Amino acid sequence: xxxxxTVIEGDFVNAGKASSSVKKTLKQMNVEPSKIKRxxxxxxxxxxxxxxxxxxxxxxxxxxxxxxxxxVADKGPGIPDIALAMQEGYSTARPEVRDMGFGAGMxxxxxxxxxxxxNVISEVGVGTTVEMEVNF
Amino acid sequence: MKLREIVKxxxxxxxxxxxxxxxxxxxxxxxxxxxDVLTLKDTPMLITGLCNVQTIRTCDMATLDxxxxxxxxxxxxDMLELAEDNDMVILSCSYSMFKTCGLLYQAGIQPLF
Numbered sequence: 001x002x003x004x005x006t007v008i009e010g011d012f013v014n015a016g017k018a019s020s021s022v023k024k025t026l027k028q029m030n031v032e033p034s035k036i037k038r039x040x041x042x043x044x045x046x047x048x049x050x051x052x053x054x055x056x057x058x059x060x061x062x063x064x065x066x067x068x069x070x071x072v073a074d075k076g077p078g079i080p081d082i083a084l085a086m087q088e089g090y091s092t093a094r095p096e097v098r099d100m101g102f103g104a105g106m107x108x109x110x111x112x113x114x115x116x117x118x119n120v121i122s123e124v125g126v127g128t129t130v131e132m133e134v135n136f
Numbered sequence: 137m138k139l140r141e142i143v144k145x146x147x148x149x150x151x152x153x154x155x156x157x158x159x160x161x162x163x164x165x166x167x168x169x170x171x172d173v174l175t176l177k178d179t180p181m182l183i184t185g186l187c188n189v190q191t192i193r194t195c196d197m198a199t200l201d202x203x204x205x206x207x208x209x210x211x212x213x214d215m216l217e218l219a220e221d222n223d224m225v226i227l228s229c230s231y232s233m234f235k236t237c238g239l240l241y242q243a244g245i246q247p248l249f
Contacts, residue, residue, distance in 0.1 A: 013214070016193035023197070037199055041174050044197040101170030101186045101194065110175055 001025070005059040007050045007074070012100050015051050018059040019044040022070075025063060031136050039068055039134045042114040045107040046072040046130045052097040053077065054127065067116075070132045078124035086112065086120075137161055137243055139202070139225060145239055146229040148204065151211045153225030161202060164245045166237050170194040178248055183240070185233055187211060192218045192226075204229060206236045 003025070005018035019040045026036045043059070050057045054076025062069040079085045086108050093103025112118050117133035140157040143150060150157070163180035167173055173182060173194050181202040184191060187209035195203055201224045205211055208230040219226050229236060241247075 013189060015190060016197060019197055020193070033199070037197075040197045044194070045174060100188065100190050101168060101173075102190075104169055104171040106171040106175065110171070113175075 001063045003059075003061040003063070005061075007047060007054075007057045007059060007072070009051065009054065009056045010096075011051055015048050015100075016044050018047055018061070022061055022063075022068075026068070029063070029065075035134060035136055038114040039070070042111045042132055042134070043070050043072070045111050046070070046132070048102050049107050049130075050074040050076070052093055052102060057127070065136070067133055067135045071129060072132075073127065073129040075127045078126055079120070079122040079128055080124050082120050082122055137245060139227075141243075142204075142240065142245075143227060145243055146204070146227065146231060146236060148227040148229040151205075151226040151228050152216050152219050153202075153223075153227075156202075156223075156225050159202075159225075162246055163248055164204075164237075164240055165248055166233060168233075173198050173200065176200075176248065180248055181245075183233065183236055185209060187215070189214050189218060191215070192222075192224065195224065196222050201225065203227070204236060206231060206233045 023040045054074030057074030060071040088109045089105040091105035097103040115132040116135050119131040122128040161181045165180040166183040168186045179199050182200050183204045185207045187205050192215050203226050205228045
């Protein structure tokens with residue numbers, strides 16, 4: 001099953017809509033609740049990142065009976081140093097992102113903790129693509 | 137401790153979830169940082185001063201469904217709608233985060249760690 005969502009820059013009101021929809025689909029498929037939580041937490045973190053740091057982007061989700069693949073691809077400033085961005089506590093978030101309860105430099109590390117496969121591809125001035133997989 | 141007793145202890149307003157007040161709560165977590173909430177493996181009651189729609193969305197993602205909003209913050213209509221869709225309980229009280237946590241701890245609510 002393939003699902004696509006559009007993420008708009010700065011649109012915090014709708015942050016999490018894709019994750020919420022994926023959660024409903026996985027529940028209907030009777031996927032184990034602990035796996036659902038890992039999927040939606042990781043996807044939500046990625047969604048919030050695309051809204052907070054980039055100029056919008058796409059969320060692409062492919063669900064099979066044994067795994068979920070998620071791609072969050074943004075048009076954005078890109079990440080100059082991915083290893084640094086993966087470090088807990090490193091953040092470049094603006095004050096308004098912090099006002100929403102995010103921007104503590106925990107997003108990418110938390111995605112890593114929740115998924116079975118994480119791949120971050122980024123080009124400065126072009127954008128960032130986060131690919132994630134969780135096995136059911 | 138029953139939610140109904142928590143409402144009384146904190147002199148709280150039940151914003152939504154009146155039908156769940158006889159449920160028991162054992163654990164709580166307090167934070168204004170949703171990034172912290174997203175790292176939890178357990179599903180405690182959340183005590184927070186962050187009062188916006190992302191508070192509710194974060195709880196939905198983290199499968200937390202009982203929220204206490206402190207410092208008399210106004211719970212908005214869009215928060216209530218999202219909470220209703222997810223069968224959540226939202227209580228609101230005028231006490232500070234520190235006082236709220238202190239009262240609940242004294243009454244036997246346990247921390248996660």
